Amino acid sequence: MSVKIYIPGDSGAVALGADRLAVRMAEALKARDLDAEIVRNGSRGLYWLEPMIEVETEKGRVAYGPVKASDVDSLIEAGLLDGGDHPLSLGAPQELPFLKRQTRLTFARCGITDPLSLEDYRDHGGLTGLTNAIAMAPEAIVAQVTESGLRGRGGAGFPTGIKWKTVLGAEGEQKYIVCNADEGDSGTFADRMIMEGDPFVLIEGMVIAGIAVGATKGYVYLRSEYPHAIRVMNRAVEIAREAGILGNSVLGSDHAFDMDIRVGAGAYVCGEETALLESLEGRRGVVRAKPPLPAHKGFLGRPTVINNVISLASVPVIMDKGADFYRDFGMGRSRGTIPVQIAGNVKHGGLFEAAFGMTLGELVDDIAGGTASGRPVKAVQVGGPLGAYFPRELFDTPFDYEAFAAKDGLIGHAGIVVFDDTADMLKQARFAFEFCAVESCGKCTPCRIGSTRGVEVADKIRAGIEPESQITLMTDLCNTMKFGSLCALGGFTPYPVMSALTHFPEDFRPAPMSQAAE
Amino acid sequence: MESRSADTDIASRTEAIVGRLKPLEGPLLPILRDIQREFGYVPQASLPVIANGLNLSRAEVHGVVSFYHDYREAPAGRHVIKLCRAEACQSMGGDELAERLLGLLGLDWHETGADRKVTIEPVYCLGLCACAPAAMVDGEVIGRLDAEMVDQLAKAVQA
Secondary structure: OOEEEEOOOOHHHHHOOHHHHHHHHHHHHHHOOOOEEEEOOOOOOEHHHOOOEEEEEOOEEEEEOOOOHHHHHHHHHOOHHHOOOOOOEEEOHHHOHHHHOOOOOOOOOOOOOOOOOHHHHHHOOOOHHHHHHHOOOHHHHHHHHHHHOOEOOOOOOOEHHHHHHHHHHOOOOOOEEEEEEOOOOOOOOHHHHHHHHOHHHHHHHHHHHHHHHOOOEEEEEEOOOOHHHHHHHHHHHHHHHHOOOOEOOHHHOOOOEEEEEEEOOOOHHHHOHHHHHHHHOOOOOOOOOOOOOOOOOOHHHOOEEEEEHHHHHHHHHHHHHOHHHHHOOEEOOEEOEEEEEEEEOOOOOEEEEEEOOOEHHHHHHHHOOOOOOOOOEEEEEEOHHHOOEEEHHHOOOEOOHHHHHHOOOOOOOOEEEEEEOOOOHHHHHHHHHHHHHHHOOOOOHHHHHHHHHHHHHHHHHHHOOOHHHHHHHHHHHHHHHHHHOOOHHHHHOHHHHHHHHHHOHHHHOOOHHHHHHO | OHHHHHHHHHHHHHHHHHHHHOOOOOOHHHHHHHHHHHHOOOOHHHHHHHHHHHOOOHHHHHHHHHHOOOOOOOOOOOEEEEEEOOHHHHOOOHHHHHHHHHHHHOOOOOOEOOOOOEEEEEEOOOOOHHHOOOEEEOOEEEOOOOHHHHHHHHHHHHO
């Protein structure tokens, strides 16, 4: 049997040269007439080690990284196929501290299996959750998801089971499952990784959701900035259809469910669920007023479950191992695990899935190893462009929906972006307004106009024009946006702005002399 | 005369796309995506055809086209550089690299050079935040951009 060499096809690994490496590896193996098969797996999520390759040996998997195409010859000469020693050797991947400290439930297979091999998927526990669900009454599936404590991983944190229950109880000939894969928040890439690295888990989660609420059709609304994920998901849907996971008889049962991948067109606001539905229907991505809730009147006015990728991808493990198993992880009302995405100026960036409750400080100092630049950490933005900037003084905040809210922040989609002491927080506050102005759908005034006024106010502060009254104005503007906006884009832009202003006031009072000297 | 025949050509190719995708639930975005793939942009001449095919007003179709950042009104340059401007890339010096690249190309955001060799566009997150700063060049992703890579990139796209 030929040896398997795993070279990630994840776009993060590809951005660091994995495709060139795979081509070079194939050539080198051929030239030496060596019997080995290259598998393009997902990423394990240790991006500072990407491209991280793994070889399946008798002793288990052996990892090397970061590997460049120019390392291939020396690796093969060092006995790569038998897991031979090399300066790039990392040993057994699961023993790497970054992985060993994680609890991988949703990401259990990501980086381990061939993303498009159903055989791999089944061998690693895939489809057990769906098989269990098929044997259950819809109400029992919904109850199990509710009892697991799973909350929406897209950012809002709404209990998934409650949402499903509403759709189950809604009247309608046709219901839908819509997966929100419009992962536009900077610092987040968990959706991308799972779609590229374990697409069947998302498909399985959507089918279970369909059976639970009586929906027979699903859509994944996937952003156009993710061409690799689009390719993998499309192929995975075809494979699932051929295998009878999708279609008129799901795994031979009486349930029907089919799904399609729909590609966005570069509008951040379409990550908001009602704007997403508008977009999916073929209109401008303008936010809808609620009520009616999408659960009652969603896609095409019909009852619709709309869930984030990670929420849906967490359902199979809940249906496989039980509500208690999942709920036993976590703290307070934040149950289960959360895939934290560590990004920006960090030494060890990547995906870290763990039970809720780790502190921000543990993640930044301990797990991420501080900044890549080696300079002190100044601020950490948690939860994307609409998330608050946290100073070191708040590093004891545990990862928990309520704990973050209590500190005027949010977990959001659990991306954390680290900035070193060169960061200028007035500039970051200005950017938050600028981004809101670029991406505003234009429906409500606080967001549409407020964002532009915010940029102007920030510029006046920078120019030293009546800074004190401008700061008062900025605070007032944030208050208006927070309470007057229709959705989270305008409503949450105040989080980064006000946190920057509250925790880093010195950056908002630049010395006029140094300004003049520039 | 020539432009009229070009418009006729656009109309008939648009009609084929509309005909193929019309049965979808919510067909407009898939149609526009295919049109942009076919022509490299969304030509004005295709709008009435789409409107007619989907029983929409031309204004409604225009409204959708103009809403989304992806749709182009005119063809892009031979190379398209999308440089991420979001926070994770900022934290790794993305702003300075962007300034450098714009300077080297002599372009501002969304512009295409007079020689039509390159178009430069901002993008807000490519999901490569753990290997920032990131860019996408002609669909290929690049991580951990630095000044040297930016210089090489500017040279390569202008060659």
